[in-house]
Amino acid sequence: MKNSSKIALHLFIIQCFWALQSEPQKQITTIYCHGVGDKGSQINDYQGLVMQPCKAVEFPDAQIPKGFNSNTFVYHLCEKVWNKKHINRQNMFMGQGKDIETIKQEINPDQDYILFGLCRGGAAIINYMALYNPTNICALVLDEVPANMFDIVEKIMFMDKQGQKIRSSPIQLERWFRWCFPVYPKGSKNTIDTIPNMKNKDLPIFMSYAMKDTTFHFPSSAWKNYIALKKAGFKNVYLCQLQDHGQNAQGHDKKVYLESLHSFYKKFNLPYNPEYAILSDEALLKLQPSLAEITKLLDNYIEKITPTRKAVAIKYATTTRKRS
Numbered sequence: 001m002k003n004s005s006k007i008a009l010h011l012f013i014i015q016c017f018w019a020l021q022s023e024p025q026k027q028i029t030t031i032y033c034h035g036v037g038d039k040g041s042q043i044n045d046y047q048g049l050v051m052q053p054c055k056a057v058e059f060p061d062a063q064i065p066k067g068f069n070s071n072t073f074v075y076h077l078c079e080k081v082w083n084k085k086h087i088n089r090q091n092m093f094m095g096q097g098k099d100i101e102t103i104k105q106e107i108n109p110d111q112d113y114i115l116f117g118l119c120r121g122g123a124a125i126i127n128y129m130a131l132y133n134p135t136n137i138c139a140l141v142l143d144e145v146p147a148n149m150f151d152i153v154e155k156i157m158f159m160d161k162q163g164q165k166i167r168s169s170p171i172q173l174e175r176w177f178r179w180c181f182p183v184y185p186k187g188s189k190n191t192i193d194t195i196p197n198m199k200n201k202d203l204p205i206f207m208s209y210a211m212k213d214t215t216f217h218f219p220s221s222a223w224k225n226y227i228a229l230k231k232a233g234f235k236n237v238y239l240c241q242l243q244d245h246g247q248n249a250q251g252h253d254k255k256v257y258l259e260s261l262h263s264f265y266k267k268f269n270l271p272y273n274p275e276y277a278i279l280s281d282e283a284l285l286k287l288q289p290s291l292a293e294i295t296k297l298l299d300n301y302i303e304k305i306t307p308t309r310k311a312v313a314i315k316y317a318t319t320t321r322k323r324s
Contacts, residue, residue, distance in 0.1 A: 028112045029111060030116050031116065033116065034056060035121055036061070036120045045250060052271070057102050059098075060088070093185070097183075100128045115141070116140075118143045125142065126195060126198070133198065139206065144222070146191065148192060148221070201232070205234060205238065207225060207240065208257060209241060210243065211241065226294050227295060258273075259277075259279055261276075262277040
């Protein structure tokens with residue numbers, strides 16, 4: 001081959017290389033899915049955690065109810081006395097039904113996404129992924145997601161005749177839940193039960209939860225979800241424990257949250273802030289505890305609450321026998 005031909009070939013290769021380098025990368029958009037009693041504006045509480053570009057969904061219960069009825073009365077009452085919470089009970093699908101479809105409507109098949117959800121929003125994300133298995137989702141960020149929706153009312157307790165607080169039984173929890181959320185579809189699968197239907201086992205998943213929270217207390221749910229994901233074969237699952245959370249990412253552990261999440265973003269070539277993406281691979285490995293470790297934490301938690309639940313069951317059985 002003549003020198004001129006070699007030079008021409010080399011120039012052609014260089015041009016092809018630069019053409020590939022200059023080709024714009026596909027942009028990744030974060031979709032934020034808000035929790036119960038809030039609206040899409042809740043995304044503002046997650047500044048620094050949700051990367052740009054981003055947008056927030058509005059689930060059906062964020063709509064202001066119309067007409068003169070008990071649902072409208074409850075909505076406006078809660079808005080005034082309960083820190084402007086949006087309680088539209090006739091549209092609270094709690095991660096099922098229309099909540100799933102709301103996420104689906106936001107997804108453009110030609111665009112890549114990170115799905116970021118708090119509580120009910122995270123449950124809706126898992127159920128959406130399990131139902132539709134989209135191929136353009138790059139990662140999930142799940143913040144305090146209940147493994148079982150009835151866990152939301154887990155804190156409700158009753159007083160026995162001696163004035164002692166006793167924890168609700170599973171049957172009582174379900175009754176309370178269905179009273180609070182009357183349109184929750186009957187026969188719905190719990191989040192933990194839909195996880196095996198998610199097909200992309202390489203999907204990066206970041207979960208966070210708090211040991212102490214001002215609203216709900218979901219460590220057991222986080223552990224259950226982690227175990228379910230690992231048993232279902234998911235390889236890239238990370239679990240970030242925060243001591244204090246507040247369900248708005250503004251607690252004392254926000255720095256831990258920021259550094260853990262952005263290091264996760266960086267590891268999987270997602271948009272990240274270099275100021276916070278500082279954890280080493282070794283440090284990130286600590287966010288992937290073994291099944292044995294998490295199972296032990298869960299067993300200890302269940303052991304603590306079992307006596308009170310046994311008391312409820314015994315009391316119920318005794319009362320039933322007396323009546324008969």
